[in-house]
Amino acid sequence: MLRQISACRHPAILRASTRGFHAASSLLTHTVDALDTNGGPVREYKRMVQDGRLIDDAFQRSIVSKLDRLYQDLLVFTPPPLLFGTKDSERVTAPRGLYIYGDVGTGKTTTMDMFYTSIPTTSKRRVHFHSFMLEVHARINHFRRTHHAHEDPVPTIARELARASRVVCFDEFQVTDIADAMVLRRLLHEMFVCGVVMVTTSNRHPDALYANGIQRESFMPCIDELKLKCECVSLDSGTDYRKLVRESARVFFAPITQNTNDALMAVFSRASQNARVQVNGELRFLGRSLRVPRSARGVAWFEFSDLCTQAHGSADYIELARHFHTLVLSNVPVMHMDDRNAARRFITLIDALYEAHVVLVMSSEAEINALFTGEFGGKKGGCVGEEEVFAFQRAVSRLVEMQSRKWITSGRNDVLAEHAQRMDADTVDQVLATN
Missing domain, CATH: 3.40.50 (Rossmann fold)
Structure with missing residues (x-):
């Protein structure tokens, strides 16, 4: 069986109340002490800096603040039930996710993991993107062996993934293969229709994904939807903290x-x-x-x-x-x-x-x-x-x-x-x- 990093098998639904999204605090903080400490990623970031496990970094602080805003939004978001198929017309307005891109060793994964561990729900998943795509292709192959040839596996698989994980964190999002590109184009759309919230790290801005790939024009709608559903933020402090x-x-x-x-x-x-x-x-x-x-x-x-x-x-x-x-x-x-x-x-x-x-x-x-x-x-x-x-x-x-x-x-x-x-x-x- 493929390894699923921090995969969650319980389809519990993240609920808190039906209040609307509240406004986020200012992101322009000048020191770690200026960050709000009401819980979530900012509290964890401040604690790690104070414990000496992280160096206070203004670029990371900005990302953590954005992740904290998403964390607060999720506390008051009630995802739709997924007992049956979900159509585009039944689409819910889920909180906008985050697409964090930048150079190696700048803290992209570290900040995303702070967000992941802060979310008070079992309906979440954190997985390396390559492992996820291996799993998706295995699911598609299994579906085709057990269903009629004319049946489309992608919507069914998307709903299964959405039922298990209403918040998905991908590490190292990248697309270099046409098979992945063609599956992703439809899979991510179906997952977003189901109200899945996505946070991901990547080496590249979405516009640079699958650059020079075969039939890239067919992948462009996926890039557009990524930018619509996720705020794209750069974490390029110029420091590779792994090499310090x-x-x-x-x-x-x-x-x-x-x-x-x-x-x-x-x-x-x-x-x-x-x-x-x-x-x-x-x-x-x-x-x-x-x-x-x-x-x-x-x-x-x-x-x-x-x-x-x-x-x-x-x-x-x-x-x-x-x-x-x-x-x-x-x-x-x-x-x-x-x-x-x-x-x-x-x-x-x-x-x-x-x-x-x-x-x-x-x-x-x-x-x-x-x-x-x-x-x-x-x-x-x-x-x-x-x-x-x-x-x-x-x-x-x-x-x-x-x-x-x-x-x-x-x-x-x-x-x-x-x-x-x-x-x-x-x-x-x-x-x-x-x-």
């Missing part, structure tokens, strides 16, 4: 040497608590299988070539991230234009691990900032498009965050988290080797 100086747990090792291999083995043994190692195991899911060279107690070890030079896709990586809390990835090379497919798979893997908060231990030919060379490093042109350059930059940003002590202590591996919390040495392997 932080305590590093040094779970990434470069260059590749015998000492590096010994360090990986030490981490693998300790993280798996010296459990018996299963060799060449197999993960089976969705009619597929994935060979796992070495695994023990929630820890898996792969070579880069095992995962990134073979024909694996995002569904494989999502299942891998669902099944293991720690991944050891060895012998990651510097990637050139000739390795474009392997580089794309590596980035897709990192996205899946990041979203599932998997602890990554890695050996590589070069340091993180030097893994992608030439055009991969940020120069557009040739065969590399703007979307790909952004994906490479995002991968580097996420890898920097994933080697931090904070990432490991909040991860799913309790053993590594415990040792990282009391770590004085520079590297995880040094600490583990002394135990």
Whole structure:
């Protein structure tokens, strides 16, 4: 089964009262102390700044204020019942959502998650957009196997999604595939008709979605509806907070040497608590299988070539991230234009691990900032498009965050988290080797 991040299965309806929407307070706040503290995202933002977990950022503050206004509107919004089909003529006026776009590491996901956790309802869902689209295509395929050929699956699936989640938060909204574009064009329309409120993060303004895509003119109505149903706001502070100086747990090792291999083995043994190692195991899911060279107690070890030079896709990586809390990835090379497919798979893997908060231990030919060379490093042109350059930059940003002590202590591996919390040495392997 596909992993559904924070998916809600209960079709409870968000209700508070039938009062009209109240006016929002001014968004032009000058410091975090000026923010209203009546609850919701602003209170959470202020608390995180005061606790030292966030740096007060005027750009983030503006977004949080807008999210707080939406939070307040939702408290007084009564969605329509969805017992039967909903027609355009029965459309309700739902609160306008938010489409947050901007560069990597500026806090888009962090601010959206503050909003998500603040909403006092079970009828909500927060999901990575790529995972959502995999699920949608799986639902469509199932519908076509179980219904008459002439029946349209999209309205039915949209109503099912709307019944389960009246507020949907998408992380990393992007459209690069014609199959996704053609489904989204109708799916989002039907979900909006059902009164679904959407908040999403993205790399790009809606006008730049599916740029230069096949039959893009057919996708334009979807862009127009996104802009109508969501306020589009930029979060481009110019600061990648993932790359700010932080305590590093040094779970990434470069260059590749015998000492590096010994360090990986030490981490693998300790993280798996010296459990018996299963060799060449197999993960089976969705009619597929994935060979796992070495695994023990929630820890898996792969070579880069095992995962990134073979024909694996995002569904494989999502299942891998669902099944293991720690991944050891060895012998990651510097990637050139000739390795474009392997580089794309590596980035897709990192996205899946990041979203599932998997602890990554890695050996590589070069340091993180030097893994992608030439055009991969940020120069557009040739065969590399703007979307790909952004994906490479995002991968580097996420890898920097994933080697931090904070990432490991909040991860799913309790053993590594415990040792990282009391770590004085520079590297995880040094600490583990002394135990």
